[in-house]
Structure formats: C-alpha cells, structure tokens
Amino acid sequence: LFTAYSKASDEVDAVDGDSAVAALEEQRRTVLLEIEDKAFSYFRLRAGIVAAEQALRLYRDKHRSSMMLRASAAFQVISRGAYRGLATHPDKDAEILIGIGADGSSKLAQEMSKGTRFQLYLVLRVAGYHEFAQSRTPVPFIADDIMETFDDFRAEEAFRLFADMAKVGQVIYLTHHQHLCDIARRVCPNARIHELAAPLVSDRRAA
Known part of the structure; x- marks a missing residue:
C-alpha cells in the first residue's frame, strides 16, 4: 500500500491537465484510505492479541499461585518440617x-535426596489434582509404590494427603x-x- 501511494504521488507530480490530476488525486486518496483502514485493522488485531495474552497470563498466574500454595x-x-515450603526463582524466560529449608536455605530439586525429590513430585501432583478437580470431573489418581524411599512418618503424611x-x-x-497397608489402615x-492373590507357581511358569 505504501508503494502504491508513493507511485500515485509521483504520477500526480508528473502529469499535466486538470482531469488527469483529479483522477490521480482520487487514486491517491483511495490508497490513503486503504492504508488507514489496514492500519486500524492491524492495531485492532494487535490489541486483541495483547489482551488475550494478558488474560492467559493472569489465568495461569492465578492458578499457579493457588497450586503453589497447596504444594508448598x-x-x-x-x-515433617524439614522444609518450610516451595518457591520459584526466575531464570531467563522460565522459573x-x-x-x-527449615533454616531458610534453598535447594534445587536436583540437589535434594532421592526420597525428598519423590516427595516433591508427589505434592506437585497432589496440588495439580486438586486444581483439576475444581473445574472438571476428576479421573482417578493412580500411584504405584512411590513410597519405597519414604520412612514411616512421611508415608503417614502421604496417606493423609491421599x-x-x-x-x-x-x-x-x-x-x-x-x-x-498397615499404615494406610x-x-x-x-x-x-x-x-x-499371588499367582500360582504353575501360572508363573506358564507366563
């Protein structure tokens, strides 16, 4: 459009005669109107995109904050009080x-023991499940022997979360x-x- 406008302006400057000038002037005005219309359309679309991105960001922050509080x-x-809770630290475009820790120190997940990492992943899943259940019918939460590294005290707390x-x-x-099973009871x-029931020996051999 800007190229067409420049061309129309050059043509106006190059011609003689009122009728020709009027025609080219009309052409230039038409191009200007098209440019204005396209510009307004662009800014409307851009404003819509910015508003949508902001709404998504606010939604994520709200639900992430709720989930983080529950997980923490x-x-x-x-x-059992070894950690006060969880926090996030900005790192470039991510967190x-x-x-x-109870003493105020901080640890990344990879710096924690295996058992503590399992506890961390569990509480994140638990918090995520609660968030999911608030807005839709939840599916069953299934976990397979994830407490092998937990002592009995932490296993008790895990079952309370369940x-x-x-x-x-x-x-x-x-x-x-x-x-x-005894702790769960x-x-x-x-x-x-x-x-x-455990499979019979003959069943295991057949398998």
Missing part, C-alpha cells in the same frame, strides 16, 4: 522450583509392601484395601 503447604507437612484428595476424587495406590480408616 503439603511439602512442609510431608517433609526454577526450589525448596526452602485421604484429602479422596474427598474430591478417587485415589488408587498400588503396593506390595504390607507395612504400607491406621491413617485412612475409610480406605478400602484389596489384597490380590
């Missing part, structure tokens, strides 16, 4: 999750550790424990 509180509980999750959905925990009296 759960991490403090499941770590890094860190654990805040009991809280069961208020908004369904939790299925698979384990072959009998002592975890004690901590979650409403839990249903299904003991699966």
